[in-house]
Amino acid sequence: MRTLAEHRAAALALGAPLPTEEVGLDDALGRVLAQDVRTADALPRWANSAMDGYAVHQADLVGASAEHPVTLWVVADLPAGTSADPRIDRGTAARIMTGAPVPSGADAIVPVEHTDGGTISVTVRVEPAPGAHVRGAGEDAAAGDLVVPAGTLLGPAHVSACASVGQARLVVHRRPRVAVVSTGDELVAPGEPLARGQLPDSNSWLLAAAVREAGADAVRIGPVGDDPADLRALLDALDAGTYPQAGPVDAIITSGGVSVGAYDVVKAALLDEPDVAFVPVAVQPGKPQGLGRLVHGTPVFALPGNPVSSFVSFELFVRPALRRLQGATEVERPTVVATVDDAWRTPPGRTQIMPVRVVAPADDLGLDTAVDPATNPRPTVRRATPGGSGSHLVARLALADGLAVVPVDVTAVERGDLLTVLRLR
Amino acid sequence: MRTLAEHRAAALALGAPLPTEEVGLDDALGRVLAQDVRTADALPRWANSAMDGYAVHQADLVGASAEHPVTLWVVADLPAGTSADPRIDRGTAARIMTGAPVPSGADAIVPVEHTDGGTISVTVRVEPAPGAHVRGAGEDAAAGDLVVPAGTLLGPAHVSACASVGQARLVVHRRPRVAVVSTGDELVAPGEPLARGQLPDSNSWLLAAAVREAGADAVRIGPVGDDPADLRALLDALDAGTYPQAGPVDAIITSGGVSVGAYDVVKAALLDEPDVAFVPVAVQPGKPQGLGRLVHGTPVFALPGNPVSSFVSFELFVRPALRRLQGATEVERPTVVATVDDAWRTPPGRTQIMPVRVVAPADDLGLDTAVDPATNPRPTVRRATPGGSGSHLVARLALADGLAVVPVDVTAVERGDLLTVLRLR
Structure with a gap:
């Protein structure tokens, strides 16, 4: 079984930065700078x-x-x-x-x-x-100083700094274009009538929105059924850039069909791909994972189909790789250490990723009083899904503010424990 | 002098939620839900x-x-x-x-x-x-349960939850359209040659990007010069929805020209507006502020022109109001309590907002080891602008990961103090 860190490294390795293009400052927000921006002049230029x-x-x-x-x-x-x-x-x-x-x-x-x-x-x-x-002239920066380094995900203050050095156009990495394919004979489009056993596809919407939030363009395809030959043809066309709805894509994400069942369509479709491996990863949820490159080189992330597993897998494996495709130096979510006001058991030998919600304190700006160290000014979290990691709990997943990381050697989380939490909002 | 809380409340009061429209799930990310989404069926629908x-x-x-x-x-x-x-x-x-x-x-x-x-x-x-x-049927939600409440800023998990209850279209608030006008005879477009005393406009780019990051559309105008009659004509046209580049807008942000100087063009242009007030606010930077509604009802936020002041003012006063225009229940940035590895004096009687950068720990996922409470697992911050709040330091502002809040009654920040930090990234 792969460790979480090993599989994360393998996923990240699929994310070579995309080619660059030039954009105006109005289109620079959320893009990743591909060339250092320096100031030719001292800033301020004149006392x-x-x-x-x-x-x-x-x-x-x-x-x-x-x-x-x-x-x-x-x-x-x-x-x-x-x-x-x-x-x-x-x-x-x-x-x-x-x-x-x-x-x-x-x-x-x-x-x-x-x-x-x-x-x-x-x-x-x-x-x-x-x-x-x-x-004084040069108080902000000396002539020649680096103002915004390559690899920076551009926020408002970066765009502004580039404007202030007179740079009206910026060289950034191309936005990745990502195909999202959810699989499963049980899935129908949201709003369609449901027979017994059917349910609306939610993963393609989940993953497409997650792709967009990660700064890439998403092409949502499907849901597609459990026929491996059909799926294989679709993936081949996506890899070759010939699928009409999508055109060339920089990555493919599938959900579902990667487990040990008799109908595991993604696994079956990609069985003979030399550069795609299906491996168990020591994480919960999200143990069954497929990862690699198709024959034309398109990275493919084959995620499990349970909604919470899909989402956690995206956050752990796909999001950092998409950020790397964009050329970003920093590819991880911000984290915070939180106090747990809850208790649960976790599987031995697997890192657990638990959707949590912040229950205290309400964010406030501390406008009027200094922070009192005695009051434990850390966020307090509880499970968003009281029944456990509950990888099918798509409605409850919407309550999560973050993903708590329970280390592999921990088997029980107790009230008062400290956990690292990836902040989702 | 107004307190920071008073001026924040006045700014927020300008943000009545905009009318609603219907969007498909593919366009729902980052919009604010205007109607509760409930599930008609139990989830899962079948055991x-x-x-x-x-x-x-x-x-x-x-x-x-x-x-x-x-x-x-x-x-x-x-x-x-x-x-x-x-x-x-x-x-x-x-x-x-x-x-x-x-x-x-x-x-x-x-x-x-x-x-x-x-x-x-x-x-x-x-x-x-x-x-x-x-x-079990209903483990995730019972029939009729609220799945995503009105006022939610829709992230991937919310979109997915709406899909899972079969809701293919969502009622959301209209995106605000915001005009950004920077003022000052000294400003030229980035990339233009600079005479002595001139500098590239950076504030309109800063504020337009900040508007977009806050989920609204920005129309950047200017920079415009220091002629009050010209500016007044522009603001009147924006208010009336007749300015050709912009059309109808839901708010106007200006930067510069709000202080006590002889050329304070925004103040001069809006002197006789009955519903616009220019007031000192007990905050540093960002003391001079203008705020109100023009005659046709368009909210106007007249911010100071120093780049750091502009940015801090946007974060404190404009961003929450734009979120409220979008109908969001939660309008504040997430905050974190950080330990200060730095020391500086702050002005008495004013809340100081200090751009800071996180110097430790590097974000990591705590994959392999539990968090050790003895190691003080809080972020440590230093000033992004070592010279002080330095409201002109546009290049250094780009280093900031957050804005630390130094309460009004604090006059010196010491190494080891805890401060509340608004997270910008």
């Missing part, structure tokens, strides 16, 4: 004012106070965006707005609220420190 | 097998073991999806696949691995418990 006020010679204001104000001539008015660089002689000042370049000679900014706000002369009631309220 | 094996009368196998196996006639073969319901008399069994309905009479499932796998007769080597490996 500029952090306040609305007056640019002064600090030496003119030594000893200035409300009782002993100092008056300076106002020789210039510098709005943001001005390219003026008036000479500020001793005894003079320039009115200056936030962001405007500090004029030559001036070495401090006095905020307007410490003055009389004059436009011909200004009376100053404080002694500024040398350099006060001046944003 | 079904949790294993590939044999459906049996448990009473036939009392005392069965490897030494004393029991042989039963196999009278039926039940693949998943069958609607057959053969009668299973005492002394007989049905071969059954995972998910197939348990036939009448049978009351336990024996997994195939505890048998000889026969198809005419089967020899069983264990005594199953009554009900073993039978998934």
Whole structure:
């Protein structure tokens, strides 16, 4: 039996970063940068004012106070965006707005609220420190500095940093296109009438949405029946890029048909594929797994069909590989350590992945009071599926905020234990 | 000065949920459900097998073991999806696949691995418990149960749960359409040549990406200059839904021009708007804020122009309101309590929001070892912007994993303190 870590490594190895393309900043959110973005200039480019006020010679204001104000001539008015660089002689000042370049000679900014706000002369009631309220050139970054490294999944602040260095277009990895195929003669499309023994396909929707949430495009196919020759033809066409609904795809995910049963269609369809292996993995749920490459090289992830198993398998094995296909350096979900307010037994020799919901504390911003270490400020979790990992519990899975990891050597989780939780939201 | 909580409440009050529309399951990810989804049927609908094996009368196998196996006639073969319901008399069994309905009479499932796998007769080597490996009808949900409540931001598991109850189309709130306008004579488009005092607009890209990340559509306008009459005409057209690039919008976000300077264009443009107020808020950064509704009712969020201030203001005031526009019940970012490996002073009387990065531990899944409470399994954070909150540090902002909240009554953060952190990733 493979360990969870071994199978995760094998799955991740299927995710070689896709080719790159150029996008504008408006299309960059959620893409993965393929080339380092550096700044050609120091940031800020010019020393500029952090306040609305007056640019002064600090030496003119030594000893200035409300009782002993100092008056300076106002020789210039510098709005943001001005390219003026008036000479500020001793005894003079320039009115200056936030962001405007500090004029030559001036070495401090006095905020307007410490003055009389004059436009011909200004009376100053404080002694500024040398350099006060001046944003120095290069304080944010030096010329040539790395601003956003290749491999970064671009969030708003990254897009903004690229804009601020003047980079209007970015080189990113292509979005993966992923075919999702759910299998099973018992499955019908949601909303269709159900005979005894039938149920609506939910896995293809689950996995397609999970693919999209992971930053890839999903093509949902099926549900398809339990005929291995039919399925094989479909997978071959997907691998060759000739399946009409899908075109070329970068990965295929199937659900169902990987176990030891007599009708395990995915296993049967891929039995003679030299680079696809069906292996038991020491994890619960999600023990039966298929993984490999089809003959044209398309990675295939053959997941078990129980909804919770499918979902857990996607999170453990497929999501990191899809992130790697996108070129991301960081491929894992964020985790948090949580306290368990629940107790259950877990199978020996297998890592258990338990859908959990956070029951306390409600997220709040701690706006008004400091965090009290005595109050155990960790999230508290309980099982989302009270009956156990319950791999068929598709309705209850919707309650889960995270997936708790119970290590392989643990056989019972007790109230008060700490578990690592992958955060899903 | 308004407290942070007061201004947050005022901002949130601008976010009345938008009208609803119907979408298919393929378009449901990231939308907010507007009507409860309940299950008409019990889930599972039929008692079904949790294993590939044999459906049996448990009473036939009392005392069965490897030494004393029991042989039963196999009278039926039940693949998943069958609607057959053969009668299973005492002394007989049905071969059954995972998910197939348990036939009448049978009351336990024996997994195939505890048998000889026969198809005419089967020899069983264990005594199953009554009900073993039978998934009872209604174990997941009872008929009429609430499966996904209105107000839920739909993730993969929610979409899947809706599919599993046969709901092919969902009623969701309309996506908000948000105009983003950055102001300032100093701003040019990224990539344009820069004269002294000019810099590339980054805020419109920051805020547009943040709007999209918050589940809304963004229309980026500008940068626009510091002429109040021009800006006023633009805002009026956006409010009236007549601005050609944008059409009707559900909210307007501006950045810059809200402070006490002589060129504060947003403040000047909206001076006579009866329902827009410019107020200082007890937060750092982000003290100067404008907020309200224009004459046709469009909410306007007038944020300060420094990039970090803009971003923090968006997170504190705009994002929750956009989530509320979408109809979401939960409008806040997830938070985590982190240990600080850093020290800095904070302004008295203002809540400080400090961009921080997580420096330890690296996210890992705790696959192989239990969490050791003695090792302080909390994230450790440092300032992303070592120079302070540095509201102009757009490049360094890109390093932030979260925003730490320093409560209003705290004036110095010490190494080892615990802070609540809004997780950005």
